[in-house]
Amino acid sequence: MIPGPALRGWLAAWAAHLKWGDVLVLATALVVCGASALSLWQGGRPDKAIIKAGGRVFAEVDLNTARILDVPGPLGATRIEIQPGRARVAADPGPRQYCVRQGWLSSAGAVAICAPNQVSLALSGRNADYDSINY
Amino acid sequence: MTRSTTEIVLTPTAEDHRVARHAAAAIVLTVAEAAIPLPLPGVKPGLANIIILVVLARWGWREAVWVALLRVLVSSLLLGQFLAPGFFLSLAGSLASLAVLGLAMHLPGRAFGPVSQSVIAAFAHIGGQLLVARAWLVPHDGVFYLIPIFALAATLFGLVNGLIAARLLEEASAPAPQQTGV
Numbered sequence: 001m002i003p004g005p006a007l008r009g010w011l012a013a014w015a016a017h018l019k020w021g022d023v024l025v026l027a028t029a030l031v032v033c034g035a036s037a038l039s040l041w042q043g044g045r046p047d048k049a050i051i052k053a054g055g056r057v058f059a060e061v062d063l064n065t066a067r068i069l070d071v072p073g074p075l076g077a078t079r080i081e082i083q084p085g086r087a088r089v090a091a092d093p094g095p096r097q098y099c100v101r102q103g104w105l106s107s108a109g110a111v112a113i114c115a116p117n118q119v120s121l122a123l124s125g126r127n128a129d130y131d132s133i134n135y
Numbered sequence: 136m137t138r139s140t141t142e143i144v145l146t147p148t149a150e151d152h153r154v155a156r157h158a159a160a161a162i163v164l165t166v167a168e169a170a171i172p173l174p175l176p177g178v179k180p181g182l183a184n185i186i187i188l189v190v191l192a193r194w195g196w197r198e199a200v201w202v203a204l205l206r207v208l209v210s211s212l213l214l215g216q217f218l219a220p221g222f223f224l225s226l227a228g229s230l231a232s233l234a235v236l237g238l239a240m241h242l243p244g245r246a247f248g249p250v251s252q253s254v255i256a257a258f259a260h261i262g263g264q265l266l267v268a269r270a271w272l273v274p275h276d277g278v279f280y281l282i283p284i285f286a287l288a289a290t291l292f293g294l295v296n297g298l299i300a301a302r303l304l305e306e307a308s309a310p311a312p313q314q315t316g317v
Binding site for chain 2: 014022024029030
């Protein structure tokens with residue numbers, strides 16, 4: 001939308017009261033707004049995936065690099081795929097495939113459990129929004 | 136008739152009149168603003184700060200302190216908030232922003248106008264309020280979760296109030312035959 005000449009004139013009259021230092025202060029204020037939002041509102045971002053097999057921790061992997069893990073269980077291997085910021089169960093020998101159909105997990109506290117094969121994938125973060133999330 | 140020796144006579148100076156007039160204007164703005172419904176407690180325009188900025192620029196920091204503190208006291212009495220939590224939050228915010236304004240007024244005027252002072256004071260205001268809220272009212276770090284919203288409100292209302300103050304100051308300093316109200 002292009003502002004009409006009346007609106008533009010009105011805005012210019014107000015903008016005339018802004019000095020360059022004021023613009024600097026305003027820009028700093030906006031940066032503070034953005035930085036505080038980014039640092040305070042990212043509590044749900046996971047930083048680690050905890051993979052358990054048979055009730056024991058099989059591996060704790062950070063979510064920075066993409067990798068694929070095969071976790072052995074009583075029915076066979078459950079394949080877990082890690083990507084930056086998210087993780088999923090890519091394949092599982094279980095009959096109902098609930099953990100596979102959950103898809104990508106991307107918030108701290110999210111859990112995918114492959115009960116028949118006794119494998120679970122959980123994401124943990126420093127400031128988790130929830131203690132646990134399931135679908 | 137001779138004057139009683141026990142009678143106390145107060146003779147208000149021109150400065151007293153000025154402080155009272157400006158404080159009255161600030162109180163009216165605060166009370167009017169209290170009628171505006173707002174989505175989140177703590178986020179308000181703070182229109183009274185326009186008066187504080189004008190007083191600061193024209194009459195100095197001491198008078199601005201008088202006006203600001205009278206504003207907090209009297210508006211809390213009028214709104215029934217005196218000594219309630221809201222009063223202490225308001226007081227803490229005012230004291231913090233007055234302290235910061237005392238420093239910000241010495242920024243070079245060539246580059247930094249009322250808008251800078253307004254935005255800086257608004258941030259000091261939310262800072263003072265949040266510290267009191269964290270220490271006393273909500274002893275949990277959860278209050279800091281709201282910082283981005285408060286910061287955005289401080290930026291926006293700081294800009295608007297500062298612009299209005301700048302315009303009032305410009306009109307007041309322009310050679311006009313009649314006396315302007317504020």
